[in-house]
Amino acid sequence: MRDLWKANTTGDMMDRRYFLGVFDDENNVVEATRLTRESGYDIHDVYTPYAVHGLPEAMGLKRSRLTWVCLAFAFLGCAAALIAQFWIAGVDWPVNVGGRPFNSLPAYLPVLFECIVLFGGLGVLFTLFIRAKLFPGKQEQLFDPGITDDRFVLAVEEKDAGFDIAAITRLWERYHVLETKQLSEAVA
Amino acid sequence: MSSLLSVLRKPIVEGNKSLRDVSDDVIRPLEQKPTKLWWISFLLAFSVLVVGGVAVAYQIKMGIGTWGLNKTVGWGFDITNFVFWVGIGHAGTLISAILFLVRQRWRTSISRSAEAMTIIAVICAGIFPIIHMGRPWLFFWIAPYPNFRGPLWVNFRSPLLWDFFAISTYFTISLVFWYLGLIPDMATLRDRAKSKIKKAIYRVMSFGWNGSTRTWNRYETVYMLLAALATPLVLSVHSIVSMDFATSVIPGWHTTIFPPYFVAGAVFSGFAMVLTLMIIARKVMNYTEYITLDHIEKMCKVIIVTSGIVGIAYATEMFMAWYSVNEYERFVFINRAMGPYAWSYWIMVGCNVLISQLFWFRRLRRTVWFVFLASIFINVGMWFERFVIIVTSLHRDFLPSSWAMYSPTLIELATLAGSFGLFFTAFLLFARFIPFIAIAEVKGVLSYGKHVEKWPQNGGSEKPSVLVKREPQETERPV
Numbered sequence: 001m002r003d004l005w006k007a008n009t010t011g012d013m014m015d016r017r018y019f020l021g022v023f024d025d026e027n028n029v030v031e032a033t034r035l036t037r038e039s040g041y042d043i044h045d046v047y048t049p050y051a052v053h054g055l056p057e058a059m060g061l062k063r064s065r066l067t068w069v070c071l072a073f074a075f076l077g078c079a080a081a082l083i084a085q086f087w088i089a090g091v092d093w094p095v096n097v098g099g100r101p102f103n104s105l106p107a108y109l110p111v112l113f114e115c116i117v118l119f120g121g122l123g124v125l126f127t128l129f130i131r132a133k134l135f136p137g138k139q140e141q142l143f144d145p146g147i148t149d150d151r152f153v154l155a156v157e158e159k160d161a162g163f164d165i166a167a168i169t170r171l172w173e174r175y176h177v178l179e180t181k182q183l184s185e186a187v188a
Numbered sequence: 189m190s191s192l193l194s195v196l197r198k199p200i201v202e203g204n205k206s207l208r209d210v211s212d213d214v215i216r217p218l219e220q221k222p223t224k225l226w227w228i229s230f231l232l233a234f235s236v237l238v239v240g241g242v243a244v245a246y247q248i249k250m251g252i253g254t255w256g257l258n259k260t261v262g263w264g265f266d267i268t269n270f271v272f273w274v275g276i277g278h279a280g281t282l283i284s285a286i287l288f289l290v291r292q293r294w295r296t297s298i299s300r301s302a303e304a305m306t307i308i309a310v311i312c313a314g315i316f317p318i319i320h321m322g323r324p325w326l327f328f329w330i331a332p333y334p335n336f337r338g339p340l341w342v343n344f345r346s347p348l349l350w351d352f353f354a355i356s357t358y359f360t361i362s363l364v365f366w367y368l369g370l371i372p373d374m375a376t377l378r379d380r381a382k383s384k385i386k387k388a389i390y391r392v393m394s395f396g397w398n399g400s401t402r403t404w405n406r407y408e409t410v411y412m413l414l415a416a417l418a419t420p421l422v423l424s425v426h427s428i429v430s431m432d433f434a435t436s437v438i439p440g441w442h443t444t445i446f447p448p449y450f451v452a453g454a455v456f457s458g459f460a461m462v463l464t465l466m467i468i469a470r471k472v473m474n475y476t477e478y479i480t481l482d483h484i485e486k487m488c489k490v491i492i493v494t495s496g497i498v499g500i501a502y503a504t505e506m507f508m509a510w511y512s513v514n515e516y517e518r519f520v521f522i523n524r525a526m527g528p529y530a531w532s533y534w535i536m537v538g539c540n541v542l543i544s545q546l547f548w549f550r551r552l553r554r555t556v557w558f559v560f561l562a563s564i565f566i567n568v569g570m571w572f573e574r575f576v577i578i579v580t581s582l583h584r585d586f587l588p589s590s591w592a593m594y595s596p597t598l599i600e601l602a603t604l605a606g607s608f609g610l611f612f613t614a615f616l617l618f619a620r621f622i623p624f625i626a627i628a629e630v631k632g633v634l635s636y637g638k639h640v641e642k643w644p645q646n647g648g649s650e651k652p653s654v655l656v657k658r659e660p661q662e663t664e665r666p667v
Contacts, residue, residue: 138396
């Protein structure tokens with residue numbers, strides 16, 4: 001829903017309009033989404049009460065790149081832990097423990113590992129929150145009150161004059177759409 | 189009708205639930221006033237917590253001389269309880285992370301509460317080493333930060349420091365993993381809430397969740413990544429705890445099998461505690477269709493496996509003591525099994541190795557009262573395992589003139605009881621205010637084990653499983 005936010009604050013794209021179909025079954029909504037997209041319409045988003053398998057593929061979403069973000073943060077944690085331990089125990093305050101070398105890498109591995117996990121986990125989590133614009137107290141933008149319960153809402157963006165509501169409705173009726181509605185951002 | 193159900197798999201959730209049934213069933217106990225039973229258990233747990241709190245305040249005021257430790261036995265109840273609670277914590281992450289990675293979808297009904305149990309258990313564990321430091325108000329000295337004492341840094345070669353890093357990382361990652369799973373359910377609560385105050389609270393907690401598939405896609409990726417990170421983490425935590433012992437030169441502690449042995453024991457005790465809690469909760473909160481006999485049976489199977497590993501570890505320790513021809517090692521193990529603390533050793537073997545063998549019988553795995561009883565025995569047995577490892581290895585050391593016995597003082601007993609009070613108080617509050625079952629995850633497995641037609645089905649039916657078989661319609665794609 002970030003687009004709605006943008007539209008509200010910046011004032012551009014005031015004529016954003018969505019056509020919504022409400023479904024009550026995951027298989028129907030997946031197929032309806034796939035066919036709608038293959039028919040050349042822009043899927044704005046699909047709102048579901050749980051993560052529906054196959055839906056991102058049906059929407060044509062790419063695999064998330066957050067995996068790489070996690071890897072980068074893990075490397076950061078690894079580097080931070082290595083440098084910190086070498087500097088602290090080897091340079092700044094070397095302590096002779098049983099005559100062992102000051103820079104004893106094997107002894108640093110447990111802390112190194114924990115830092116990799118901590119940095120990778122927290123880093124990717126906060127990246128998710130930033131990327132998906134999730135934060136405590138955010139005002140939710142719900143297209144249907146039942147989305148978090150048992151409704152699946154397929155939202156198509158009306159972009160051009162060739163947008164054929166009747167054709168989409170016919171397609172969705174094949175998949176037992178419960179309700180269709182038009183929505184402009186002022187309503188949302 | 190039965191022909192419509194899969195012959196391969198049983199549904200995970202019983203009772204032919206619709207999506208809305210899941211929301212209703214899980215949230216119902218949260219929307220009603222607390223029952224009398226809840227109040228009684230809460231007040232009981234809370235009063236035990238108060239007793240523990242008084243004991244903790246007293247020992248902080250007077251110092252740890254209030255404990256029964258002596259010059260020979262320097263670790264007693266404190267570290268026993270610490271290792272016990274950390275071990276309990278392992279089941280939650282195992283269920284939520286490892287079972288997630290290996291696609292064990294039955295985990296969905298128990299993951300939320302098991303993770304909550306993990307977080308609470310780690311808090312209970314953390315109390316003991318912090319008190320043991322003697323000056324608990326300076327506990328942050330264990331963190332490496334620039335300071336005006338030199339700067340005086342921590343010793344990165346010490347397993348006790350590794351412990352600090354392991355436990356705090358484990359707590360942090362478990363907490364965010366748990367909360368990430370909670371966000372969609374908080375949105376469900378928010379959209380059901382009638383009162384303005386409740387809605388406002390849930391709005392803060394649900395992070396503006398709106399069910400967008402673009403967000404779900406990223407969310408699932410991050411959930412998978414956190415599971416992948418938590419899996420080696422959970423193995424590392426108890427390995428590092430075991431190194432507190434294994435890196436020392438005390439006979440009975442100085443063994444290389446400790447890391448796997450501790451991890452298996454932790455999973456074993458954690459699953460026993462999950463069973464104890466779930467068997468009560470599923471009845472009291474009316475979740476028997478979500479946490480089914482099959483769930484209990486599967487957890488019993490995990491217990492058989494881990495109990496086997498623990499049993500082999502006990503035998504290996506004995507064998508190695510004999511095979512090493514090290515007289516100190518031999519003495520410690522003979523002393524363990526036949527010395528003055530032999531009773532604790534045999535409680536440990538009886539509870540951890542013998543009782544769980546009864547789970548080989550399917551009848552017993554599916555007899556709820558028996559599983560409950562066995563899980564209590566395993567909890568006791570695993571507590572004694574830590575007691576045996578710590579106390580029997582210490583109390584008769586190299587010089588017979590310094591041999592001593594250890595028995596806990598009332599203060600130590602009250603602290604142990606208090607940690608249970610904290611555990612149950614927090615768990616009861618969790619069950620009261622937070623969905624006990626991961627609603628969004630259970631909804632995702634509702635169709636499991638049912639024939640769901642791939643093509644347009646008879647829409648509009650409330651319960652997707654009551655399918656009237658239809659011939660697949662031909663689909664025509666509009667141009």
